[in-house]
Amino acid sequence: MSQDYIKSKAAIAWEAGKPLSIEEVDVMPPQKGEVLVRIVATGVCHTDAFTLSGDDPEGVFPAILGHEGGGIVEQVGEGVTGLELGDHVIPLYTPECGECKFCLSGKTNLCQKIRETQGKGLMPDGTTRFYKDGKPIYHYMGTSTFSEYTVLPEISLAKVNKEAPLEEVCLLGCGVTTGMGAVMNTAKVEEGATVAIFGLGGIGLSAVIGATMAKASRIIAIDINESKFDLAKKLGATDCINPKDYDKPIQEVIVELTEGGVDYSFECIGNVDVMRSALECCHKGWGESIIIGVAGAGQEISTRPFQLVTGRVWKGTAFGGVKGRSELPDYVERYMNGEFKLNDFITHTMKLEEINEAFELMHEGKSIRSVIHY
Numbered sequence: 118m119s120q121d122y123i124k125s126k127a128a129i130a131w132e133a134g135k136p137l138s139i140e141e142v143d144v145m146p147p148q149k150g151e152v153l154v155r156i157v158a159t160g161v162c163h164t165d166a167f168t169l170s171g172d173d174p175e176g177v178f179p180a181i182l183g184h185e186g187g188g189i190v191e192q193v194g195e196g197v198t199g200l201e202l203g204d205h206v207i208p209l210y211t212p213e214c215g216e217c218k219f220c221l222s223g224k225t226n227l228c229q230k231i232r233e234t235q236g237k238g239l240m241p242d243g244t245t246r247f248y249k250d251g252k253p254i255y256h257y258m259g260t261s262t263f264s265e266y267t268v269l270p271e272i273s274l275a276k277v278n279k280e281a282p283l284e285e286v287c288l289l290g291c292g293v294t295t296g297m298g299a300v301m302n303t304a305k306v307e308e309g310a311t312v313a314i315f316g317l318g319g320i321g322l323s324a325v326i327g328a329t330m331a332k333a334s335r336i337i338a339i340d341i342n343e344s345k346f347d348l349a350k351k352l353g354a355t356d357c358i359n360p361k362d363y364d365k366p367i368q369e370v371i372v373e374l375t376e377g378g379v380d381y382s383f384e385c386i387g388n389v390d391v392m393r394s395a396l397e398c399c400h401k402g403w404g405e406s407i408i409i410g411v412a413g414a415g416q417e418i419s420t421r422p423f424q425l426v427t428g429r430v431w432k433g434t435a436f437g438g439v440k441g442r443s444e445l446p447d448y449v450e451r452y453m454n455g456e457f458k459l460n461d462f463i464t465h466t467m468k469l470e471e472i473n474e475a476f477e478l479m480h481e482g483k484s485i486r487s488v489i490h491y
């Protein structure tokens with residue numbers, strides 16, 4: 118622990134299944150290749166709730182969660198060349214080093230340069246920058262945006278337009294980019310295609326935006342919470358379906374509605390049974406199903422192999438396949454140019470002290486995104 122630390126307000130997850138605790142923590146200065154960022158705002162994503170629940174095999178405690186933030190560079194460590202004091206940044210849980218096998222492949226956004234330590238809640242040197250009463254607190258997804266001050270590797274930060282409101286573009290740090298990117302990068306939905314989107318939270322509704330932008334001819338939005346339907350329709354959904362209204366599997370309903378199945382489907386829930394439905398509602402011969410939802414430890418997907426033999430394709434995507442440092446700044450520009458809106462998604466804003474309410478609203482199905490303002 119360095120003597121040279123600063124104090125920061127943070128929401129600490131002391132253990133799985135317990136509410137977060139708002140406390141002051143000590144944040145160590147950025148080390149070589151690292152950057153200290155003051156988080157201005159952060160969204161709360163279902164993945165934060167997933168890890169807090171204890172279902173995440175990589176969940177370690179005590180930790181500072183949060184991965185959908187926007188902030189301002191406060192201090193740079195030795196050797197940082199691409200960022201300076203005052204730059205506006207979006208933290209990246211999928212970094213982009215530009216030099217690992219994965220980055221060089223040109224085939225994936227899954228940079229693996231720091232993945233191992235990140236998954237253990239540590240900085241690349243194997244230590245943490247957060248302490249409480251002299252005891253280390255783990256990082257989360259390499260971002261820990263539920264702390265007003267957080268430290269990240271330079272490769273985990275996208276520099277974005279200073280004019281962009283961080284209270285809104287923070288949503289591009291996960292949910293909105295993931296949903297839009299899944300449609301545009303991973304599936305590459307083409308004009309006229311038919312699409313089914315399962316789960317209308319921040320991710321699914323962003324997939325609806327992506328499908329509308331791609332000029333899909335039919336966008337079938339599926340949720341068991343009908344309060345999500347109005348916004349889905351506003352964003353371009355052509356049909357809204359509640360599986361509970363039918364006495365047969367939802368995949369059969371969709372296959373009938375679309376004369377054989379959809380061209381593309383997206384699972385935006387994290388439910389392995391729905392993942393099966395999403396695959397099986399795809400058209401024989403070519404339909405592609407993209408898994409976005411994150412499922413708990415020990416859960417597995419299944420289907421008859423015949424589904425794949427007969428041409429359906431199962432894929433997955435992380436952060437919508439978007440390369441954070443080279444591609445995310447352009448998402449911010451497209452937002453600034455009015456290509457899509459973000460404030461439709463921000464159903465609640467609150468202070469860090471109220472963050473547990475954000476989790477409650479999510480579990481009750483009453484929010485799309487709660488955004489914490491520091």
Ligand code: NAD
Nearest residue numbers: 163164316317318319320340341342386387410411435436
């Ligand atoms: P959310 O809780 O806001 O939304 C989930 C939606 O699914 C809700 O509207 C809920 O009513 C609906 N739902 C639940 N069970 C359903 C069912 N059986 N059938 C139909 N609808 C159902 O969550 P979110 O923040 O939008 O995240 C969605 C999922 O995506 C989570 O699993 C999250 O962890 C994951 N995620 C993955 C990535 C990635 O990069 N792959 C990125 C962000 C989030």
Ligand code: AHE
Nearest residue numbers: 162164173174175211232291411435436
């Ligand atoms: N830790 C979990 C996996 C969680 C997961 O899949 N995370 C997504 C991002 S969710 C954002 O809201 C992701 O990026 N995955 C790729 C990666 O490398 O983690 C587990 O099952 O162990």
Ligand code: ZN
Nearest residue numbers: 162164291292
């Ligand atoms: Zn997320």
Ligand code: ZN
Nearest residue numbers: 214217220228
């Ligand atoms: Zn890399």
